[in-house]
Amino acid sequence: MASSEWQKSSYSGATDNCVExxxxxxxVEVRESDDADIVVRTTASNFARLLQTAKAGEFDHHAN
Known part of the structure; x- marks a missing residue:
């Protein structure tokens, strides 16, 4: 099984609460570091679309 190490965002700093x-x-697997047992798995193309959508601000209304 080919896999990579968990990588957290550089925006997370030293905190343990981050997305990895x-x-x-x-x-592509995604998890929250404070609940590492729950892992979401998706294709690379779906993950790229999620990132594009987030960068475009389409989820910003959920952050308030």
Missing amino acids: VRTVDGL
């Missing part, structure tokens, strides 16, 4: 991402067998 890694690849496993061609899929």
